[in-house]
Amino acid sequence: MTLRVKIFLYFILPVLCAITAISLYDSQSDFLVHKKLSDEAFVADTQNAAAVISKGNTEGITLVTSTASVLGTSLFGNRTASVAYMKDMLAKFRNFSGCSISYEPNADFNDMKAYKSLIELRDTPEKLSKNFFDSYDFKNNPTSESMENWVENTQNGRFLCYWKRKNDRLEMEPLVGMESSEYYSGIKNKFLTSNEIGPLITQPNIYNNSVLTVEYAYPIIVDDRFAGEVAFDRNLNYIADMLEKYKSTKDAVFFLISDQSKVISCTKDMSICTASVDDLYTNKDNDTFNTSFLQSKNGKLVRDESVSAQTDFSRFSTLYRDILRNVTKNEYKAANVSFFADEKANLEYAVSFVPMRPSNWILVQIAPKTSLYADLNDTFINSFAEIAAGFAIFLFTLLFSNGFISKIKNATTAAESLAAGKTAVAIKEVPPSRDETAKLNNAMYLLASRIAALVKETKNANYRLLESAEKIT
Numbered sequence: 011m012t013l014r015v016k017i018f019l020y021f022i023l024p025v026l027c028a029i030t031a032i033s034l035y036d037s038q039s040d041f042l043v044h045k046k047l048s049d050e051a052f053v054a055d056t057q058n059a060a061a062v063i064s065k066g067n068t069e070g071i072t073l074v075t076s077t078a079s080v081l082g083t084s085l086f087g088n089r090t091a092s093v094a095y096m097k098d099m100l101a102k103f104r105n106f107s108g109c110s111i112s113y114e115p116n117a118d119f120n121d122m123k124a125y126k127s128l129i130e131l132r133d134t135p136e137k138l139s140k141n142f143f144d145s146y147d148f149k150n151n152p153t154s155e156s157m158e159n160w161v162e163n164t165q166n167g168r169f170l171c172y173w174k175r176k177n178d179r180l181e182m183e184p185l186v187g188m189e190s191s192e193y194y195s196g197i198k199n200k201f202l203t204s205n206e207i208g209p210l211i212t213q214p215n216i217y218n219n220s221v222l223t224v225e226y227a228y229p230i231i232v233d234d235r236f237a238g239e240v241a242f243d244r245n246l247n248y249i250a251d252m253l254e255k256y257k258s259t260k261d262a263v264f265f266l267i268s269d270q271s272k273v274i275s276c277t278k279d280m281s282i283c284t285a286s287v288d289d290l291y292t293n294k295d296n297d298t299f300n301t302s303f304l305q306s307k308n309g310k311l312v313r314d315e316s317v318s319a320q321t322d323f324s325r326f327s328t329l330y331r332d333i334l335r336n337v338t339k340n341e342y343k344a345a346n347v348s349f350f351a352d353e354k355a356n357l358e359y360a361v362s363f364v365p366m367r368p369s370n371w372i373l374v375q376i377a378p379k380t381s382l383y384a385d386l387n388d389t390f391i392n393s394f395a396e397i398a399a400g401f402a403i404f405l406f407t408l409l410f411s412n413g414f415i416s417k418i419k420n421a422t423t424a425a426e427s428l429a430a431g432k433t434a435v436a437i438k439e440v441p442p443s444r445d446e447t448a449k450l451n452n453a454m455y456l457l458a459s460r461i462a463a464l465v466k467e468t469k470n471a472n473y474r475l476l477e478s479a480e481k482i483t
Contacts, residue, residue, distance in 0.1 A: 048383055049347040052258045052375065053362050057345065059256035060364040060373040063249065063266065066105065067369045070226035070244055071209045073103055078228035078240040081111060086232055087118035089145040093171050096240075097151065097180055100173050107223065108243035110185045112194065113169040113230070117237040120145070125167030132157035145169060146182060153182045160184050169238070190308075193225035193241040201229050201236050211369045214246060214274045214284050215309035222246045222283050223309075224274070249275040259384075262377035265330070269370035271338050272310075285311040287334045291326035300326055327354070330376070337363045337374050349379065 077099055085092050092111055100109045115121060123143040130138050131148065135157075145167075146153075146160075153160075163184040164170050170185040188194035192212040200206055210227045217223040227241040253264040254277055266275040271287040279299050282290065289311070291300045303321045305314040333350050335341075342348035348361045360382045363374040442452070 044385060045383065048385065052347055052360060052377065052382060053345055055256045055258045056362040056364050056373060056375045059253055059264065059375075060366050062252060063371070063373065064366045064369070066244065067211060067226075067366070067371075069103075069105065070242055071211070071368055073099065073106075074226040074228045074240055074242050075209055077109075077242075078230055081240055082230040082232060082237070086230065086237070087120065089118070089120065089124070089169050089171075090147045092169075093146050093151060093182070096171065097173055097182070100175065100180060100242075103242075104175075105244065106175075106242045107221070107245045108172060108174040110172045110188070110193075110241045110243075111169070111230075111238065112171070112185050112188055113238040114236060115165065115168050117230075117232070118169065120169070121167035123167070124164070124169065125161075128157065128161045128164065128167065132161055146171060151182045152179070155183045188239075191225075193227035194239050197227045197229050197239055198236055201231070207231055209368075213268050213270055213272050213310070216284060216306065217243070217309060222275070222280070246275060247280070250277050250280055253277050256375075257377075258375065259377045259381040261381050262375055263330070265334060265374045265376070267334060267338065267372045267374065271334075274371065282311070284309070287331060287338065289313060290331040290334065291323060291328060292330065294325070294327050297327070327352075329355075329359075333359065333361055333376055334374060337361070337372060350376075 077096070081092050081095065085095060096109050096111050100106060120143065123141065124145045126141075127138075127143040127145070130142060131144075163186050170188070172183050172185040174181055174183065193210065196212065197210045200208075200210065207229060210225075212225040212227065214222055214224050222245065223243050224246055225241045225243050227239055229236055230238040230240060249266060250264075253266075253275065257264065257277065262277075264275070264277045265273060267287060268274050273282050273285050273287065273290070276282055282299050282301060285301070285304060289304060292298060293300050301311070303314055303318045304311045305317075306312075329350075329352050336348075336350065342361060342363065344363060344365055346362070350359045350361055351357075352359065358379040360377050360379050361374065363372055365372050
């Protein structure tokens with residue numbers, strides 16, 4: 011085994027293997043640490059965003075519960091004071107866009123007086139009777155509605171009041187359409203069927219075809235009977251902008267889903283709000299949501315059955331629909347990172363979701379796996395750099411070893427030749443150096459030169475001796 015091979019086997023190779031092993035171990039450890047940190051950050055971003063939304067819902071429920079408590083006890087039947095109280099609450103809590111109070115027909119036995127008074131305001135506002143009963147205190151409360159509309163929309167004097175925020179001002183108008191609205195019918199049916207008294211958060215709906223709204227409602231219960239409701243409206247359009255700040259990656263998508271699997275908010279496209287999770291289809295060519303088979307009805311997106319019957323849904327991708335279905339069906343574990351494989355697109359997505367209380371909403375964040383773990387590529391790059399450095403050291407060592415190994419090889423060859431009796435040794439002198447291999451090489455060169463000279467001198471002496479012997483004979 012040559013010296014070069016020994017150096018490689020006993021020095022270079024072990025060092026190279028050690029560097030490679032250490033690099034791979036560090037790479038694996040760094041990968042696991044960074045992956046864990048990425049997963050925790052992904053979950054934490056989702057949880058923090060959910061906490062902000064939950065805080066708003068808690069505020070809405072607390073506000074409507076306390077307000078209903080006052081309006082259903084000490085202020086029940088005092089319509090003017092109730093109107094003023096609602097106005098004051100809306101003025102103080104600017105996160106809400108509107109509020110309403112409504113009684114069941116003649117719940118306070120004042121409908122007839124209120125109706126006659128509205129007719130007086132419409133017909134003879136300059137001459138009001140002594141028994142005039144102003145339910146809404148029109149003198150101090152601005153309204154853009156005509157008295158004719160108040161007469162027509164308050165159902166023969168029924169107490170129906172809605173306050174709305176308009177251009178930083180509060181305006182009052184009659185509450186309409188509540189019988190078919192969830193904030194009224196939902197909470198009424200909840201009490202009548204189960205005798206349950208508690209707050210209700212409605213499904214999202216589009217108000218005036220532009221404002222995404224949810225209502226926080228609470229029943230007014232008097233003498234164990236349903237007497238009306240109190241509700242506060244909240245504009246949810248702000249949620250998408252807020253969620254943008256909590257996205258773990260630029261291409262992550264947040265979905266806020268209601269307890270009935272309706273889309274409340276989506277950072278990818280707000281136009282799908284109020285649609286069912288089952289109706290989330292995207293175009294395969296540009297990943298945009300396709301809503302051609304949906305129609306707006308009562309402030310919600312629902313299927314147009316005639317269009318749906320003629321739609322080839324196999325042309326669309328069901329990526330988001332399938333992921334959100336898995337979330338709502340508890341296929342994934344909350345406060346954890348789950349993965350969904352889109353086999354058709356050959357992509358994998360990370361999913362994190364947080365169930366929210368007290369609304370029973372679910373906040374879901376979806377991000378491409380490659381994007382979430384993009385920083386992990388640095389771990390592999392560093393590892394390969396370390397291994398490459400090891401190979402570079404190996405090559406440098408080989409190149410560096412050529413110089414001194416060649417000197418040792420030359421000296422060894424010279425020694426072997428001399429030992430074999432060969433005096434013609436092919437060894438060259440190298441420049442003087444403090445290097446032991448150079449000294450060995452030059453010493454062997456000097457030894458070989460001297461032996462060669464001695465042999466030559468001995469041969470010459472033999473020649474002279476032979477010549478002298480021949481002359482004697």
